[in-house]
Structure formats: C-alpha cells, structure tokens
Amino acid sequence: MSESAHKISVHCTVNGRALSIETYPMAPLLDVLREQAHLTGTKEGCGEGECGACAIEIDGLLVNSCLVPALQAEGAKIRTIEGVATENQLDAVQQAFLTHGGAQCGICTPGMILAAVNLLQRNAHPSDLEIREGLAGNLCRCTGYTKIFASIVEACRNMQQPTEPRT
C-alpha cells in the first residue's frame, strides 16, 4: 500500500457482531478479516479470485474476499466460516463433510463449505449438475470433488429430516 494512501473507517457486521476498523480503502477484505478481525478461517489460495479458498458471504452473496476492496464492506453483513456453526452444533454441511470425507487437507474447506451453504440456501434440492455448478468457483486439489458432492447430497438429506433441526 503506498504511503500516500489514507486509511478510512469501515463499519460492518461480521458473523453477527459489529466490527469497526481502520484500513486502506483498497486493502483486500480478505486481509482485513484475517489480520484485523483475526478471523483466519478464511484462506488465501491465489489472491486473484480463481480458487475460492477466500469465499465469504456479503449480504447473502458468495464472493471471493481477495477481490473485494475493504471500502465495499461498509454497512455490509458478512459471514465467514467462523459464523457457519453455532456454539455447540455444526451446520449440516459441516457435519456431512466430516462423515463423508469432504475435507482432506482442509485449506479449500472453509470456502467450499460457504459455497455449499450458500447454494443450499438458494436451492434446497439441487441436482447433481447444480451442485457441480455451485462449487465451480472453488478449487480442491485433494478430493477430486467426489466426496464433496457426496457430503452435500447427505447434508440436503439431513436438512430435510424434521427430527434433526438445522441450527
């Protein structure tokens, strides 16, 4: 960041909590979340919006936070991987990733889970193709995606069971 740039104040909500930070306007939101909000669950894989490891939700939209300038976070409701589980219970998608081998090295997992959660909010009954399309912006080098697809199918099934309410 050039020294002539001035820092600005950004006020937003992250995982339900108010956050006010001083940052350079064009600083990647990813850096702000990781370094200033200390939310290191969001990962940097490429820094150019290709891999999706830095995926978060801003006002319900899935975005690559490495490409979002900090100034755009003003007034936004942000959700990161740290905001997906409740204190005591994993989200159905997280639970399915655990039981079905959706995570291996785990570095793409936060972004992958946010992409999956975001997809299931928009479409509770995705087809196989819709699942593939929903994850098309998230690269995984470990799994060959097969177990990730299986995890999402399982999560859908579990979310539809009334006896296991989603929290």
Place this chain on the structure above:
Amino acid sequence: MEPRIIGTSVPRKEGRDKVTGAARYIDDISFPEMIYGLTVRSPAARGRIVNIHFEPTIPWNEFTIVTAKDIPGKNCIMLLIDDEPALADGFVNHPEEPILLLAHADKYLLEEARRAVHVEIDSAPAVFTLADSLTCKEVIWGRDNIFKSFHVEKGDIDSAWSSAAFIVEGEYETGAQEQLYIEPQGVIAKASPGEGVTVWGSLQCPHYVHKALLALFGLPKDRIRVVQTETGGGFGGKEEYPSMIAAHSALLAWKSGKPVKMIYDRAEDMLATTKRHPSRTIHRTGVTRDGKLVAMQIDFTIDGGAYQTLSPVVLSRGTIHAAGPYECANVRINSRAVATNTPPHGAFRGFGAPQSVFALERHLDRVAQVVGLAPEELRRRNFIQPGQTLAVHQVVRENVDMAGLMDRAFQLCDYHAKRKRFQQENRHNVIKKGIGFASFLHGAGFTGSGEEYLASEAALEVSGEGRVRIFAGSTEMGQGTNTVFTQIAAEALGIDCDQIEIVQPDTAQVPNSGPTVASRTTMIVGKLVETSARTVQKCLFDSGLLNRNYSAAEFKSACAAYIEKHGPLQSLTKYQYPHDLHWDDERYQGDAYGAYAWAVYVAEVSVDTRTAEVRVEDFVAVQEVGKVINPVLAAGQIEGGVAQGMGFALYENCVWQQGRMINGQMTNYIIPTSMDVPPIRVFFEEIPYERGPAGAKGIGELHLDGTAPAIANAIAHATGAEITRIPITAEVLLNILESVHV
C-alpha cells in the same frame, strides 16, 4: 478376531477443526514482533551476477538484507548432495534462483522494495531441453550434465530380437506438472546465536528441513528445531522445497533478531518451486506372433532442472516401474536425469512412475495394434504371475491376479460392449466416444535398500489415565496420517480412537520416522506404531496388571498401576529390514519394494472433433492395496489422485520461456474443477500384506500412474489419434486430429 476399528470409516481426526475454520495453518500463526520476509530472485537463466542495485526511493536502513555472505555455515540446501546454494553467490543457474533476502514489518512496503532491487546478470549460454542437455550443447552441471543414470538388465536382449515376429518402436513425452496444493508454501522462523533456530512451516518432512538447517547454520543438532503446522496439501511439492524457505526465513530471523514469516504468493510458488520432472521415454519392443513380449528395451530420461535435489530418487522409481506388471524374459532399461537451466524439478506424487508408466501403457496399446490383438488380450498374455520375476529380477511373492483385476474393472464399466458399440457409432458422430485402460503396479515404501538406510522410528506413550500419545515424524497433509495412525493404535490396544492423541510433528519431540512420501506412511510407519502399541500391551500383560479381554476401565487402571510401579509406559520401535529381502545397488536388481499396489483403471471419454474438447465421462479404478484401514479416506486418496492424473493427461500445461514458467497463475494453469471430473468409481481388492499394519499396503500415489495412460488410450480409441505426449490439451489434440482427418 474381527477388527473393530480397522476397516471402518472413522471420521478424520482433525476434521472438526478443518470444517469450522479453526485449524491453524502457517499463515494463520503470528508471533509478537514478527516481521515479513521476501526473496529477490534471478531474472536470468544462467550467468554471473555483476551488480545489485538498490533504488534510493526505499528507506533501506529499515530493512534486514541478507546475502550469501551472511550465512553462518555452509551455503547449501543439504539433501542428497550439497550442490544447490541457499542463496546464489556470484553465479545463477536458473530463473528465479534466490539471490537476496529482505525483511520488514510492513509487507506492502516489502513488496515495493522487491521491485526496487535490480539484479544485473552477465548471461551465459543456457540449456533448456532434454535433447540439448544430452548432447552437452553446453555443460552446465558436472562433466556431462548427468545427475544420475541407471542400467537394468534382465536376460539376453541382444539375442532376443531374432525371436520376435514384430518389433514396435515408440517415443513418448510427459510435461512438467505443478503440484498446486491450495495452500502456498510458507514458514515462520525464530533464530539467534543464543537460542538456535526454530522454524514452523507447511511441510511434509520435518527431518529433511532439520538436516538442511544443520548444514546452513553449523549448529549442534539440538539447537535446530522444526515444527510442522497444519499443511494444506503437499503432493510432493512440500517434500524438499520447504528446506529452502526455512533456510531463508531463518537467515532473516538470525540477522534481524525477530521472528520472520515468509509466505509465497501463488505466482512465486508456481514460478520458483519444484514440479514433476518432464520426461522422454523411447520404447523398442519385441513380441511374438501370438503376443508374447520377448524383448523390452526402454530408454528413459527426465529433466532435473538446475540442481540435483531429488532427481536420482525420482529417476530410480521411474526406472523400476518402466517395464510394468509384465513378464518378459529380456529387458534392458537405460535411464538418466539431466540438468537444464530451469528451477529444479522435484517430488510429485508418483515420483517418476507416472512418466514411465504413461509411456509403457500407451506403447502397449500400439504393440497390440501391430500384433492384431485387443489391448486387453495383449496384456492378459503377459501379466506377471506369482513366482515370476519383474524387470529388476524381483520374484513376485504376492498373490497377484492382474487378469482378475482387469476382469472386474471391465465388468464394472461394461468395457467390452462399449468398446464395440463406440466403434460402430463413432463413424456417424462428430462427438466420438472411446474407452481405454491402463494396468500397472506401484511399489510402496522407499526403493531397494532405502528403508534399511532410513531406519525409521516411531513411539507411543500411555498415561496413567490410559490416554495414548503417538510420536512420529510422519505428517498429516490431508491424506489421513492422523486418523490412520489412531485407528492402528486403537485397534492394537483394544481401546477407543478418542483415547489416542497424535503429537504434532516437532523434531524436538518426535523421532525420525523418515519422510512422508513414497506411499510409505501407513505401511512402514503405521507398522511401527502398531508394533509399539503391541509392545506396550504385552508389557501390561507380562506385568500381570492386565488380563486378556479387558475393558477400557481395566486398561486405564492397569496403565496407572504400571506407571506407579515401573515408571513411564512407552515403546519406541525401529524399522527392521526383513532378512529375506535383498537389493543389489550395483546391479540394480532385487527386491525393489517390499510390496506393490496392483491396479487396472478404465477411462471413458468423449471427444468433440470440432473443438477437440475431451470430456472424461466415467472412470473406474480397481486396485489391490492390502487391507483398507479407512474406506472413506482410502477412496478419497484414489479419487483425488485420479483427478490429478486427469489434469496431468489433459489440462496441466507448464509453458516455458527461457527456463521460466510463464503461466504461473491459477487463471492460466488449468486444473480439474467440479465441472470437469467424471464419476470416479473406486473399488478395492484386499489381500492382507503380512508386513503391513493390519495387512495394509501403500495407496498414496498409484493413481497418478494409471490415470493418464487410461485417458490417453481412450482418446486414441475414440479418434484413432496417435497420442504420444501429455498433456493432450485441446490445441495439441486439434493438430493431431487434423493430421488424421477424423
């Protein structure tokens, strides 16, 4: 007794932290006073460093600057030999070679500083291709550019040609492949003359890094400490290169007196770190009229880049796998690794075998065509049988049944019917379908006497509460080490998985279990864990504190009683090389591996002949791997490897210009996405291997060997195209299709 835990899909040990974002990778860790480090690299492929100019626009007095002169010990990255400097001293041998290090607290200013350093190189003639290196167009390494060569000889090949009805020749090439772990390389170092050197990093082999830092700093062993943090994928890419980053961050920390973090950005990671060795294989094969292989002459060359690094070992595995799971009385393999002025190529899952297996499996389809046999029939007539000898004179003692694996794979994908139907339908369609396969083996563990030389150790300690801690240098990088070791120990001790803890790999705490490579962690180190567990259990039995058929509570109280009476309850097991295995390094003959995985993979593809776009429609992977310890994790290994093999075959194209990769971005280096992968259907045959833990063999790498040739053979079947090199990008295929007028 039926296993309780082995063979069940226990959830990943560290899985909860990974799905919640709580897992701490190297870039998630900070220390007070920590500053950032960065590398200034060579702009040229080869030449003398004439001048280094620092633009005056940067407040250089705020920076820590390290050159080769600041190295306290020897300027090398010690691995097999010491030819690679940590920092170039006067001369560079490849683009992106590290020359100078910078550190500063402000990482944005640091990046500006990198651009303000100008290295002037007086260029020397350089070598960029295998062919130019082999002809010594310029001698750039040693006397003849050869890092290492091997010669394997079986039977009398010179006399065998006369008994062949057909002699089939072919030349095959494979390209460099980037590991592309999604977490870039990174290390944090603390270092001072008083306290020694400690590094934390994303790495596969803590003891490799330890060895490199030992030479670099000239310190006693106990003053160097290497800790592995959660590692976001390795695939071989974090086998040797982390020693380089650890060296750099430690040198900066040593000079600045502050903790230094170095995290590569994606472009630096792709341009500067190792890739799979490009290769060229020349086959000359003699075969009888009824399809029996009588002579296999194989010439295998890999491009090692500018320094030796691991090239001799990669070459070794590629050489031994080059003749495949076939019986042939007369075999000659000549192989060599040569130097070029590119960044050193290195370890990547499969480690030389994917290169030579691609060549062989493509070649055999062409041999079959010449003989007039179906490709499966040619293989069937030559598959190795128990008791027969492989090219390196290894007598196969395993109960291998390659034909059985092939039949099962074909049945699962309806191979015969499809092969016939596609051929008929293709005549009328612009989108042509094909089905092809590869049959192959992959040795588990270090080659030859490698495991004897490593003499790995692993240990286990039980607390008074009956909790078990496993001490091993083997790392978790996604492949499941933590979970598999837990299952092995829990099974052997008759306790639950949640009673087991894996100690973080830290050279100050864990014994040297050898590197986490070579499909060896489960089979070799897992066995050490199992033996340690059994030893502890026997200790409790022998002391009379525990009866057989014990409960968890009885185990716990027996442990408490033992410790009270005798002190710590622990066991360290050292690998014993089996006395019935023999390897002759001079003649390159003998028991190359204690055990092999055996496999047949089938790919179904469609090729749009207008766009030359290839889609893999279905993939069946059948393999015999010994006892499967965790079915979900094991299938995950195969599925991921098949996807990487698919990238190797179709998309992953490193574009080189004067020894530098010019497409070092995820935007233009293409790996398979969720839209590209076919259904990957994985099937295991399990024949317990008596020397593996619970009967397991290795499964970490075999999938890279068979996937690419299966896909290439399927494309050849669909189009009639002569596929001799990978990656088969659409551009490459379009040119071939135009020449065959499909």
